[in-house]
Structure formats: C-alpha cells, structure tokens
Amino acid sequence: MAEPGTEPNPKSGVIGRGTYSESLRIGAILRKETVGGILLVITAAAAIIWANSPASDSYFALRDFTFGYEPWHLELSLGAWAADGLLAVFxxxxxxxxxxxxxxxxxxNPRTAVVPVAAAVGGVAVPALVYVGINIFSPDTLRGWAIPTATDIAFAVAVLAIVGSHLPSALRIFLLTLAVVDDLIAITIIAVFYSDDIQVTPLLxxxxxxxxxxxLAQKYREFFHLKPAAAWFILLPIGFVVWALVHAGGVHATVAGVLLGFAVPVLHRKATAGPDAGPGLAELFEHRIRPLSAGFAVPVFAFFSAGVTVGGWSGFVSAVTDPVALGIILGLVVGKPIGIVGTTxxxxxxxKVNLxxxxRWVDLIGVALLAGIGFTVSLLIADLxxxxxxxxxxxxxxxxxxxSILAALIASVxxxxxxxxxxxxxxxxxxDADGDGIPDVYQERSNPADETVTAPEPDDAGTRADNEGPRSGS
Structure with missing residues (x-):
C-alpha cells in the first residue's frame, strides 16, 4: 500500500491539487525560482537603462566583445556565450x-497530464496564429512567429512574490507544469525551425x-563505485564536448542541454535502490545546478539580451506599432490566455469534468496571464x-x-x-486533524469509482525507491 500523501487526492475537477509530495516539491521549486526571477527583472532593467543612457556604447561594446577558440567555432561574443552557453544550463x-x-x-498518468499538456499546446498555437495573422503580408517578419509562444516561469513567480499572492497548490502545480511543457515545445521549435547551416559530421x-x-550517468555506481557528487566531475567535461559539437553542427546549443538532462536517471536502478541508497543523480544535479541557473545563467542572459535602444517616447511608439511588436504583444497578452483557458x-x-x-475561471485567467510573460525564451527566439x-x-x-509587463500587471490585479x-x-x-503530517485534503476519499487514478508518487525529490521495492532506472 502506498504511503499517505502519495495517492491521488479526491476528485476535484479538471485542475486538482495532485499528490501532497508533488505539492511540496513544486512549492520548493517555486521558492527557489522566486529569487532568480527577481534577479532576472533587476538585470533586465539594468540592461535597458544602460542601453538607453549616454554610456550606451559601452554596453554594446561589452555585449559584442568576442573571445574563444575559432577552430572549434567557439569564438563568440559575450552575448552569444550567454545565449548559447549559459542558457544550455537552463x-x-x-x-x-x-x-x-x-x-x-x-x-x-495520462489522465493527469492531459489538461496541462493540452493547455500548453493551446497556449503555444493561439499566440503563434495571432502573430501570423498580423504579419501575414510581411514575409520578412513571419520568421518571428514563435516569439510569443514562450512562458517564463522565473519572471512569473517573481510577480507572485511581489504581489503576495497565496496561489493555491492546484494553480501552482498547473502553472509550473504548463511552463515545463511549454519549454519542451519551445526547444522543439528551436531545433526544427531555427537551426541553420546544418553540419552533419559534428552532429554525428x-x-x-x-x-x-x-x-555513465545510468550506471555510474557500477562502473566507478562513485558517489553522485564525484560523478559530476566526470560527466561535466563529456557534457561540454556534446554541447560544443552540437553548436558546431548548426543546431542551437541549448538543445544539447535538454538531451543531457534527458540522459540523467530520475529513479535508482535496481542494483542501487534501497532505503540507504541516498539521493539520485537527477536530484543532486537539480539541487546544485538550479541556483546556478536561476541566480546566474538566466539573469546574465537577460542582461545581454534585453538591452535595446528605445529612443525615447517617439521611439517606443514607433516600436510598439510595428507589426512585429503588435503580434508579440497581442500574442502574449491576449493569445496566451485565450489558448490556455479556451483549451481547458x-x-x-x-x-464533462468541471473546474x-x-x-473560478477568473483564477485560471490570472494564471494564464502569468504564462503570457514570455521573457527569457522569447528573447532567445527573437535573436534567432x-x-x-x-x-x-x-x-x-x-x-x-x-x-511581459502588461501580462504581469493584469495578472497581478x-x-x-x-x-x-x-x-x-x-x-x-x-x-491536519489526525496529526499524521499529511494535510487532510490530500487524504479524504470520494467514491472510489469517481476518483481520478494517479500513479503512486515517489518522495519529495522523486528519486528514491518507494516502499514497495526497488524500481528499474530510467
């Protein structure tokens, strides 16, 4: 029998609380992302101020400063290193x-996944269609159709922290899952539509x-009898080689980051599972790398990418009335909520399942507007x-x-x-009336025939073997 809190909560509608362990894990992730989101906002604001100051030339000189090893196609500007290198960490x-x-x-469980996955697809398709509709007669600008499709979870949770919203766990889980699936779609779009001058040899x-x-990631213990911490020093150089070759192959190097993440095992293998197995490799990597990503990689990318010369009020008006900007603004602020809420x-x-x-539906509209903050990945796609x-x-x-500012303000209200x-x-x-450490709302049962079945959840990190015996690694 599964541990309390790892079974599904009662049938609670199309967007539910999920399991208690998932709620705890999502809450921990969002707390970490809040700090990164605030840093993201600060660095982006600093870049905009600097780029529009009398010292703007020094900002662009810094952004365009190049270094690296040209024979490996790695002589890049600081801005390119941030986009191709640091975002690979993200x-x-x-x-x-x-x-x-x-x-x-x-x-x-597919029944649990269908709502956020479908909502993410709707939240990508509708903004893209909005952008295309506005730029349909301008072939040169149609290439930017994917810009308004992204969601920036760090910026979104920073907004939540600033407005002090006590967002329920069901909405927090929905928002993060939506953003994760959105990122998968975004990286697929980048790999398929924004890879130029493909070189087959480096990719092979x-x-x-x-x-x-x-x-090595799957069987690091069997091969080297290493603790997870020691495996980092072996896998990092190999990962860098993968990144460099993918970059030389003409595919955006952030794709290499996703592939390397997919290669890391989430669960313990049978040979290493057990009550004393300790944290798995994915848990260790996430614990160590998330602060680096949220606190350094993404803010530095934002600093080098967000700096744009506006040119005063007249320049701003000219920019936002450009079909490109209009397509992005309407796509993110209007298309995103319509796609997410409409699909749900x-x-x-x-x-025939209710919210x-x-x-209330207004709650979902607020979360969908947060998803309209496309900042980081949108900036990346704009550069591509x-x-x-x-x-x-x-x-x-x-x-x-x-x-992003409009979506954040409307969502905040x-x-x-x-x-x-x-x-x-x-x-x-x-x-928690029974004092067992699991809130009662995650334990109350409805008619078993009416429940939404969800597979038993691992512990808070999702990497240890459950109490029913060892599981195979993945």
Whole structure:
C-alpha cells in the first residue's frame, strides 16, 4: 500500500491539487525560482537603462566583445556565450524537470497530464496564429512567429512574490507544469525551425560522447563505485564536448542541454535502490545546478539580451506599432490566455469534468496571464529570428518587454483581488486533524469509482525507491 500523501487526492475537477509530495516539491521549486526571477527583472532593467543612457556604447561594446577558440567555432561574443552557453544550463534543468515529471511525477498518468499538456499546446498555437495573422503580408517578419509562444516561469513567480499572492497548490502545480511543457515545445521549435547551416559530421560525432555520457550517468555506481557528487566531475567535461559539437553542427546549443538532462536517471536502478541508497543523480544535479541557473545563467542572459535602444517616447511608439511588436504583444497578452483557458474550457466540455469547486475561471485567467510573460525564451527566439543589430530585432524585444509587463500587471490585479479566497484555500490545505503530517485534503476519499487514478508518487525529490521495492532506472 502506498504511503499517505502519495495517492491521488479526491476528485476535484479538471485542475486538482495532485499528490501532497508533488505539492511540496513544486512549492520548493517555486521558492527557489522566486529569487532568480527577481534577479532576472533587476538585470533586465539594468540592461535597458544602460542601453538607453549616454554610456550606451559601452554596453554594446561589452555585449559584442568576442573571445574563444575559432577552430572549434567557439569564438563568440559575450552575448552569444550567454545565449548559447549559459542558457544550455537552463535547458539542462528543463530536461531534468521534463523527465522527472513524466517518469516519476504526477504526469506519469495520462489522465493527469492531459489538461496541462493540452493547455500548453493551446497556449503555444493561439499566440503563434495571432502573430501570423498580423504579419501575414510581411514575409520578412513571419520568421518571428514563435516569439510569443514562450512562458517564463522565473519572471512569473517573481510577480507572485511581489504581489503576495497565496496561489493555491492546484494553480501552482498547473502553472509550473504548463511552463515545463511549454519549454519542451519551445526547444522543439528551436531545433526544427531555427537551426541553420546544418553540419552533419559534428552532429554525428556528438552522438559518441552523448552515448558515453548516458551510459555513465545510468550506471555510474557500477562502473566507478562513485558517489553522485564525484560523478559530476566526470560527466561535466563529456557534457561540454556534446554541447560544443552540437553548436558546431548548426543546431542551437541549448538543445544539447535538454538531451543531457534527458540522459540523467530520475529513479535508482535496481542494483542501487534501497532505503540507504541516498539521493539520485537527477536530484543532486537539480539541487546544485538550479541556483546556478536561476541566480546566474538566466539573469546574465537577460542582461545581454534585453538591452535595446528605445529612443525615447517617439521611439517606443514607433516600436510598439510595428507589426512585429503588435503580434508579440497581442500574442502574449491576449493569445496566451485565450489558448490556455479556451483549451481547458473545451476539455471540461468534452470530458464533462468541471473546474475545481474551490476555484473560478477568473483564477485560471490570472494564471494564464502569468504564462503570457514570455521573457527569457522569447528573447532567445527573437535573436534567432532576426538580425541582432537590426531594427526589427529591437522592435521585437520592445514588444516582448511591453507584453511581459502588461501580462504581469493584469495578472497581478486579478490574482491580488482573489487573495482573500486563496488564503482560505491555503488554510484548508494546512489542516491536519489526525496529526499524521499529511494535510487532510490530500487524504479524504470520494467514491472510489469517481476518483481520478494517479500513479503512486515517489518522495519529495522523486528519486528514491518507494516502499514497495526497488524500481528499474530510467
């Protein structure tokens, strides 16, 4: 029998609380991302101020300063190192999180996964269609169709921290899962549509160190009798070789980050599982790398990417009335909520399952607007879509910044107005009348025939063997 809190909560509608362990894990992740999100906002603001100050030339000189080893195609500007190198760290975490969700998380059950996955697809498709509709007669700008499809979870949780929203666990889990699936779609779009001048030889060569990395990650204990901490020093150099070869092959190097994340095992293998097995490799990597990603990699990328010369009020008006910026703004602020909420509403009609009784559709609209903060990945796609020094790229970035601020402000108003209700839900979720350490809302059972079945959840990190015996590694 599964441990308390690892079984599904009662049937609570199309968006539910999930398991208690998942709620704890998501809460811990969002707390870490809050600090990174605030740093992200600060560094982006600093870049914009510097780029529009009398010392703007020094900002662009710093961004465009190049260094590296040219024979390996690694003589890059600081801005390119941030986009191709530091964001690979971010996407490595995306790979870890995606694998964890679909191997050991609540999303291992298709019935649980269908809502956030479908909502993420809707939240990508509708903004893209909005952008295309506005730029349909401009072939040169259509290449930016994917810019308004992204969601920036760090920026979103920073907004939550600033407005003091007591967002219920069901909405927090929905938001993070939505962002993770969104990232998967974004990296797929980048790999398929924004890879130019493909070089087959480096890509084929990359398969060799990737296979070695995967083998060592899966069986590091058997091969070297190493603790997870020691495995880091062996896997990191191999991972760098994979990244360099993928970069030389013409595929955006952040794709290498996702592939390397997928290669790390989430669960202990049978040979190493057991009550004294300790944390797994994925848990250790996430614990060590998330602060690096949220506190350094993403803010530094934002600093070098967000700096755009606006040109005063007239320049701002000219930028936001450009079809590129209009497509991005309307795509993120209008298209995202319509895609996410509309898809979720459609699922309620098709499955005849209602929204959680404690929530209202306005709550989902607020979360969908948070998802309209596309900042980090949107900036990356803008740089891939248009010439970095061109006016179209500048207008795209003004559109991204404007849309992110508008989405954050509107979401803040909606969620702030609902804080009283959220506090009541938060209080209910904290009641533990039987004193067993698991809130009662995660244990109350409805008619078994009506329950949504979810596979048993691992512990809070999702990497240890459960109490029913060892499991195979993945």
């Amino acid at each position: 996407f490595f975490l995306v790979g870890l999180e995606l694998k964890r969700e679909f191997i050991a998380g609540d999303l291992r 060569l990359a398969l060799i160190p990737l296979a070695l990395y995967t083998l 509403w459609l699922l309620t009609k098709l499955t 959680d009784p404690a929530l 879509s248009f010439t970095p020094d061109g006016s179209t790229n500048d207008h795209a970035k003004v559109g991204i910044l404007t849309a 909606i969620l702030r107005a609902r804080n009283k209700q959220y506090r009541m839900i938060e209080a209910d979720e904290g009641v």
